[in-house]
Amino acid sequence: MFHWLxxxxxxxxxxxxxxxxxxxxxxxxxxxxxxxxxxxGTAPYSTLELAGRHVYIKNSCNACHSQLIxxxxxxxxxxxxxxxxxxxxxxxxxxWGSKRTGPDLMRVGNYRTTDWHENHMWDPAGVVPGSIMPxxxxxxxxxxxxxxxxxxxxxxxxxxxxxxNKPIPMxxxxxxxxxxxxxxxxxxxxxxxxxxxxxxxxKNQNVKDAVANGQIPExxxxxxxxxxxx
Amino acid sequence: xxxRPLEYDYTVAxxxxxxxxxxxxxxxLVGVILAFQLAFPGLNLMLGEGLAEYxxxxxxxxxxxxxxxxxxxxxxxxxxxxxxxQRVLKVSMAESGFLMFIGKLHFWLYLVGVAxxxxxxxxxITTSKEYAEFEWPIDIAIVIxxxxxxxxxxxxxxIRREQSLYISIWYYIATFLGVAMLYVFxxxxxxxxxxxxxxxxxxHSVSMYSGTNDALVQWWYGHNAVAFVFTVPIVAMIYYxxxxxxxxxxxxxxxxxxxxxxxxxxxxxxxGHHLLFSTVPDWLQTMGSVFSIVLILPSWGSAINxxxxxxxxxxxxxxxxxxxxxxxxxxxxxxxxxxxxxxxxKSVNALAHFTDWIVGHVHDGVLGWVGFMIMASLFxxxxxxxxxxxxxxxxxxxxxxxxxxxxxxxxxxxxxxGITQGMMWRAHDEFGNLAYSFIDTVxxxxxxxxxxxxxxxxxxxxxxxxxxxxxxxxxxxxIEENELQTASPMAA
Numbered sequence: 001m002f003h004w005l006x007x008x009x010x011x012x013x014x015x016x017x018x019x020x021x022x023x024x025x026x027x028x029x030x031x032x033x034x035x036x037x038x039x040x041g042t043a044p045y046s047t048l049e050l051a052g053r054h055v056y057i058k059n060s061c062n063a064c065h066s067q068l069i070x071x072x073x074x075x076x077x078x079x080x081x082x083x084x085x086x087x088x089x090x091x092x093x094x095x096w097g098s099k100r101t102g103p104d105l106m107r108v109g110n111y112r113t114t115d116w117h118e119n120h121m122w123d124p125a126g127v128v129p130g131s132i133m134p135x136x137x138x139x140x141x142x143x144x145x146x147x148x149x150x151x152x153x154x155x156x157x158x159x160x161x162x163x164x165n166k167p168i169p170m171x172x173x174x175x176x177x178x179x180x181x182x183x184x185x186x187x188x189x190x191x192x193x194x195x196x197x198x199x200x201x202x203k204n205q206n207v208k209d210a211v212a213n214g215q216i217p218e219x220x221x222x223x224x225x226x227x228x229x230x
Numbered sequence: 231x232x233x234r235p236l237e238y239d240y241t242v243a244x245x246x247x248x249x250x251x252x253x254x255x256x257x258x259l260v261g262v263i264l265a266f267q268l269a270f271p272g273l274n275l276m277l278g279e280g281l282a283e284y285x286x287x288x289x290x291x292x293x294x295x296x297x298x299x300x301x302x303x304x305x306x307x308x309x310x311x312x313x314x315x316q317r318v319l320k321v322s323m324a325e326s327g328f329l330m331f332i333g334k335l336h337f338w339l340y341l342v343g344v345a346x347x348x349x350x351x352x353x354x355i356t357t358s359k360e361y362a363e364f365e366w367p368i369d370i371a372i373v374i375x376x377x378x379x380x381x382x383x384x385x386x387x388x389i390r391r392e393q394s395l396y397i398s399i400w401y402y403i404a405t406f407l408g409v410a411m412l413y414v415f416x417x418x419x420x421x422x423x424x425x426x427x428x429x430x431x432x433x434h435s436v437s438m439y440s441g442t443n444d445a446l447v448q449w450w451y452g453h454n455a456v457a458f459v460f461t462v463p464i465v466a467m468i469y470y471x472x473x474x475x476x477x478x479x480x481x482x483x484x485x486x487x488x489x490x491x492x493x494x495x496x497x498x499x500x501x502g503h504h505l506l507f508s509t510v511p512d513w514l515q516t517m518g519s520v521f522s523i524v525l526i527l528p529s530w531g532s533a534i535n536x537x538x539x540x541x542x543x544x545x546x547x548x549x550x551x552x553x554x555x556x557x558x559x560x561x562x563x564x565x566x567x568x569x570x571x572x573x574x575x576k577s578v579n580a581l582a583h584f585t586d587w588i589v590g591h592v593h594d595g596v597l598g599w600v601g602f603m604i605m606a607s608l609f610x611x612x613x614x615x616x617x618x619x620x621x622x623x624x625x626x627x628x629x630x631x632x633x634x635x636x637x638x639x640x641x642x643x644x645x646x647x648g649i650t651q652g653m654m655w656r657a658h659d660e661f662g663n664l665a666y667s668f669i670d671t672v673x674x675x676x677x678x679x680x681x682x683x684x685x686x687x688x689x690x691x692x693x694x695x696x697x698x699x700x701x702x703x704x705x706x707x708x709i710e711e712n713e714l715q716t717a718s719p720m721a722a
Contacts (some may be wrong), residue, residue: 027446062358066584093359
């Protein structure tokens with residue numbers, strides 16, 4: 001049979017394709033519906049948080065940080081409860097990472113605060129002596145791209161039914177809603193409201209001035225995102 | 231049929247040889263910079279505060295991986311295809327104006343794609359998925375480039391004179407199909423600009439999959455990108471170039487059959503080993519683990535087939551630096567295809583995952599196996615393509631030893647770094663508290679990061695020697711085609 005195939009490139013190619021495609025079908029498909037259901041208490045990202053997530057991706061923080069806590073005592077001691085599939089339901093893309101040059105950040109919002117992040121992102125080694133993390137000073141001046149974050153929210157709401165403006169069950173039995181503005185200017189306004197809360201805990205005068213003038217530096221969005229990681 | 235030997239046309243092969251070397255330098259240079267940044271973080275500012283955004287570790291890291299995978303390695307694959315394809319199918323590109331045109335278009339579009347990738351990654355335009363960082367406009371360009379290559383492959387096969395497809399051709403076909411399938415499915419994404427009625431950045435997109443599903447598809451891709459870029463086509467190369475250079479027939483045809491179909495069947499199942507102890511279902515993790523172990527068989531099958539091809543001719547390893555490169559390449563292939571499955575065992579993975587040991591593993595594969603094999607292929611091609619003898623054998627030998635030392639420093643330091651870090655992360659003191667804060671596990675790595683950076687630097691120096699040797703070959707002593715039956719001619 002193999003001799004026969006070797007003289008017939010078309011059938012050869014088909015045979016190869018079937019052999020390799022097979023595994024993917026069996027492995028990936030059955031799992032799909034299962035894994036995409038959110039856990040109780042998992043809410044989609046707000047506009048500002050999503051803009052911050054884009055800053056995280058833009059700087060490939062995921063090249064050095066994981067967001068996946070494995071079920072070992074050493075990891076749960078260090079980072080908190082191990083990860084559950086449904087907690088990632090609104091993560092597009094996932095940001096598990098593959099290398100922990102720095103610590104896991106899956107629940108960093110539980111133990112780090114806005115002012116800590118502000119100091120740390122400005123000068124990591126100044127806060128944690130010996131740190132090899134780069135400083136991210138430019139995020140204090142670059143302006144976050146709220147437009148694109150809003151565009152993404154609309155896209156995922158329409159395409160994947162992400163529950164913006166809908167009640168989301170929380171762990172204590174209550175519900176919460178993540179609002180999605182119905183216009184771009186509305187999105188800017190609500191992002192700015194959120195940004196003000198973050199900036200109130202910051203001390204960098206340029207950042208405070210920018211927010212007061214209606215602009216959102218990347219660092220503010222990034223911190224909002226990190227605060228949301230719980 | 232005419233009597234004189236076919237005149238093969240290497241125009242496109244030469245173009246891709248050129249891009250192999252240039253992109254190799256880019257990818258490895260960025261890699262060395264990254265390595266030094268981890269040892270000396272001040273280098274994140276190497277071009278000053280003003281450009282810090284573009285020289286920081288995170289921005290450069292995807293540029294390094296993508297330049298090596300899709301720049302250096304893919305160029306090497308294309309260069310060897312446009313050389314090997316004609317020769318084993320016994321047909322010249324010059325016989326078809328159409329294929330010639332497609333080949334050149336393939337090269338130029340590829341180059342445009344590369345330029346777009348470099349610019350976009352430096353600007354931070356990325357999807358964040360490893361080795362699939364490109365946004366949708368570049369994805370579309372990549373698909374077009376790939377289709378052009380496919381046209382070239384099947385076009386050439388269509389007009390072949392040799393009816394049976396040689397082993398290398400199997401592997402090139404598999405590369406084409408495998409990457410096509412993986413790439414398309416992993417990059418399913420929706421451009422947000424169009425989906426939102428024209429808001430935000432036009433190039434931005436959002437993944438069709440979320441969370442755990444996204445991870446599953448990504449590592450099915452990520453693992454198999456390794457298979458179909460770093461393994462399958464490199465095996466294609468060694469099956470052609472080692473027998474040619476040594477003048478020995480492939481040891482066993484049966485073994486090559488077995489290894490080929492074995493590899494095709496098994497490889498795709500092993501992706502789950504990137505997701506052990508994650509939130510993907512347990513049975514997938516177990517499959518990933520088990521199939522990774524099984525994968526040793528077809529991998530070693532090819533490698534042993536190659537080593538045994540040298541049976542009775544081992545003196546060639548001593549006398550020819552070109553054979554040295556290939557033999558060490560297949561040795562490193564055996565080495566990393568044993569190391570990988572070990573890391574896929576769950577208890578080992580619990581320690582190794584997220585550490586530098588994984589980085590070490592990738593590099594003994596890519597530096598030792600992929601890099602050596604591509605350079606050896608280009609060394610073998612150069613005299614035939616340029617019709618000149620290789621400029622310097624002694625330079626080649628020196629390069630070989632410098633790079634070998636570089637690889638050894640690289641993986642040994644990363645082993646120690648990875649295992650040290652893994653052990654420190656999990657250590658508890660007598661009261662059951664974590665023994666080390668995270669930063670302790672970072673500072674302890676400094677010496678290993680330094681050694682690794684030096685190892686990488688040595689490899690890069692060797693690569694410059696390679697580039698220089700090939701460059702000088704273009705103006706070395708002329709030779710006749712009939713001098714070129716087996717071993718490549720080299721000046722002392």
